[in-house]
Amino acid sequence: MLGNTFSGKALYRVTFDSNVEGTALLDLGEVKWCAAARLNGTDLGARFFGPFRWPVTLRKGRNVLEITVANLLVNQVGDDAIRDRILRDFQPNGKYDRFLRPFDKQNHESGLFGPVTLTESSEP
Secondary structure, eight states: OOTTTOEEEEEEEEEEEEEEOEEEEEEEOOOESSEEEEEEEEEEEEESOOOEEEEEEOOOOOEEEEEEOOOHHHHHHHSHHHHHHHHHSSSOHHHHHHHHHHHHTTTTOOOEEEEEEEESSOOO
16 A cells, blocks of 8 residues: 555556457546556557546457556645645645645545456457
8 A cells, every 4th residue: 555645656567368369448447536558568548537448459368458547636735734734834725725625535545446347349
């Protein structure tokens, strides 16, 4: 676990074997908050809002899937102890503290929650 105040990126990597070669749909399921994907070294792009899905081309045999997930800055600045330290040095932003901070505290959780699926596709 990276801790409640970690703000940054985490890399998930899995190697798997496929019995078929061809197109498929990669679906990451639930992601908090943004993700980029690579399959066999090919960049599939990034998504900030779901659905976190990409058309992919599988190799027959060994495949390597890499998912990079980034969370929100709130994990760094939303922690009460850190927020208190920031408030000692900077004037509070009334709009943030009144409206956004409660929202941010509700969105503290981050990572790749899935389920991650690959579904064969008949489309090219």
